[in-house]
Amino acid sequence: MEEEMYMKIEKYFSGHMPKEEMIQFQKEIDTNTILKEEVTLYKAINFHLSDTAYEDDSFYNTDYKKKLDTYIKSDTGKKIKENLLNARAEQEQRPKNNKSSSKRFLYVAISTAAMVLLIFGFLFIDGSEKDLFAEYYKVEELPSFTSRSGKTSLLSTAKSNFRATNFDAALSNFEEYILVSDKDLDPLVFIYTSLIYAEKNDLKKAIEQLTILENSNSIDRSRSLWYKALVYLKFEKKSEAKKTLNVLLENENNYKYLEAKKLLEKL
Amino acid sequence: MSKQKDLEYLEGLRNGDTKIIKALYTTVFPKVRDFIFKNKGKHHDVEEVFHNALFQLTIRLKVDTIEINSSFEAYLFTMCRNIWRKELNNQKRWVRKDAFMTLKEEEYDHSEAIIAQERWDLFEKKIELLSPNCRELLKAYFKKISYTEIVAKFNYSSDNVAFQRIFRCKKQLADLIKSDSSYEKLKK
Numbered sequence: 001m002e003e004e005m006y007m008k009i010e011k012y013f014s015g016h017m018p019k020e021e022m023i024q025f026q027k028e029i030d031t032n033t034i035l036k037e038e039v040t041l042y043k044a045i046n047f048h049l050s051d052t053a054y055e056d057d058s059f060y061n062t063d064y065k066k067k068l069d070t071y072i073k074s075d076t077g078k079k080i081k082e083n084l085l086n087a088r089a090e091q092e093q094r095p096k097n098n099k100s101s102s103k104r105f106l107y108v109a110i111s112t113a114a115m116v117l118l119i120f121g122f123l124f125i126d127g128s129e130k131d132l133f134a135e136y137y138k139v140e141e142l143p144s145f146t147s148r149s150g151k152t153s154l155l156s157t158a159k160s161n162f163r164a165t166n167f168d169a170a171l172s173n174f175e176e177y178i179l180v181s182d183k184d185l186d187p188l189v190f191i192y193t194s195l196i197y198a199e200k201n202d203l204k205k206a207i208e209q210l211t212i213l214e215n216s217n218s219i220d221r222s223r224s225l226w227y228k229a230l231v232y233l234k235f236e237k238k239s240e241a242k243k244t245l246n247v248l249l250e251n252e253n254n255y256k257y258l259e260a261k262k263l264l265e266k267l
Numbered sequence: 268m269s270k271q272k273d274l275e276y277l278e279g280l281r282n283g284d285t286k287i288i289k290a291l292y293t294t295v296f297p298k299v300r301d302f303i304f305k306n307k308g309k310h311h312d313v314e315e316v317f318h319n320a321l322f323q324l325t326i327r328l329k330v331d332t333i334e335i336n337s338s339f340e341a342y343l344f345t346m347c348r349n350i351w352r353k354e355l356n357n358q359k360r361w362v363r364k365d366a367f368m369t370l371k372e373e374e375y376d377h378s379e380a381i382i383a384q385e386r387w388d389l390f391e392k393k394i395e396l397l398s399p400n401c402r403e404l405l406k407a408y409f410k411k412i413s414y415t416e417i418v419a420k421f422n423y424s425s426d427n428v429a430f431q432r433i434f435r436c437k438k439q440l441a442d443l444i445k446s447d448s449s450y451e452k453l454k455k
Contacts, residue, residue, distance in 0.1 A: 006441075128311075
């Protein structure tokens with residue numbers, strides 16, 4: 001295709017083409033198969049470069065699509081899907097399988113009860129614990145730090161690493177800060193270390209960190225209750241989350257008192 | 268991540284090795300979850316997106332070959348990110364009773380998503396072959412930076428020169444895409 005035609009395509013998409021010419025060009029596209037193919041490719045390139053990820057009007061009817069469809073619908077394709085779904089189901093149950101037999105019995109009993117509740121129409125339950133965690137956990141609400149003893153940069157690095165999800169580096173920074181700090185240690189750092197342990201799937205340590213804050217003299221110590229509740233939600237420990245929220249609600253001056261009320265209602 | 272590990276993942280997925288699938292749930296799933304949670308998604312969205320990505324990848328491995336230039340984990344994450352972006356685009360275009368519909372098994376067009384991902388791979392591969400100047404120029408242009416700013420930033424003498432240069436870079440990209448052996452298979 002001649003370069004002049006490519007220039008026209010570029011003008012057509014970039015808004016550099018006068019209206020009259022645009023109408024004429026549109027007619028050409030509709031009747032010229034080769035031009036239509038080029039225009040489609042340019043449109044796809046524009047979508048890709050503008051970071052839309054995929055074209056909006058995807059429509060394929062190629063031999064390759066037919067080949068894929070045939071394979072997907074075949075017995076082999078169905079088996080692949082089934083195998084992946086089984087692995088997913090096993091994965092979802094994995095932490096529960098590690099429990100002792102008595103706990104497993106309790107789990108089965110609770111699961112059965114939960115299923116009965118569902119069957120009887122309690123379908124209005126608002127999302128899973130993990131969804132609630134995602135809804136209520138807001139990175140931008142995590143505390144900022146000021147230090148009197150020149151350790152601000154260490155905390156700043158720790159926080160940057162945390163935000164960049166470099167959790168190992170962040171944990172190492174926070175631990176160093178805790179080690180070198182004495183009386184001027186800001187106990188709010190334990191919110192961060194707790195969330196890092198939660199990210200590393202270590203519930204016990206995550207809660208331990210928040211207990212340190214809870215037992216401190218900080219005027220912000222009630223924040224520990226809010227984040228404990230969130231950590232429990234992340235681990236789908238609904239009962240513990242509820243207990244923690246109830247403790248938080250004992251004092252209306254506590255951090256996130258109103259949100260805690262709403263969250264408890266949802267649970 | 269070593270190439271050996273990547274090969275293990277690819278072979279494991281091709282053969283339906285449950286151990287490998289579970290390993291991917293441990294290593295990649297949390298990253299996908301974080302991305303989707305930060306982009307308006309919920310836990311069941313993450314599960315569907317991840318499952319669909321694994322399924323589509325396995326089908327591609329069975330039907331065709333895959334060339335992965337990044338690490339396998341990064342590639343799987345990119346696939347999930349693209350699937351979720353597509354879903355978000357769909358949600359913007361349609362009013363839905365349920366915020367999550369198209370990803371459900373019975374409605375989802377896996378083959379279309381596979382081809383879209385392969386086209387995405389092809390375009391990315393060819394963008395890498397452009398000169399750094401072309402890449403930067405196209406990036407600026409599609410960030411909706413004005414011609415005036417582009418002219419200043421790239422030291423062009425006028426808007427028209429900038430337009431010509433953008434045109435040349437895009438044409439070069441189109442030619443590179445068309446010359447690839449997989450283009451015929453993937454075109455609409």
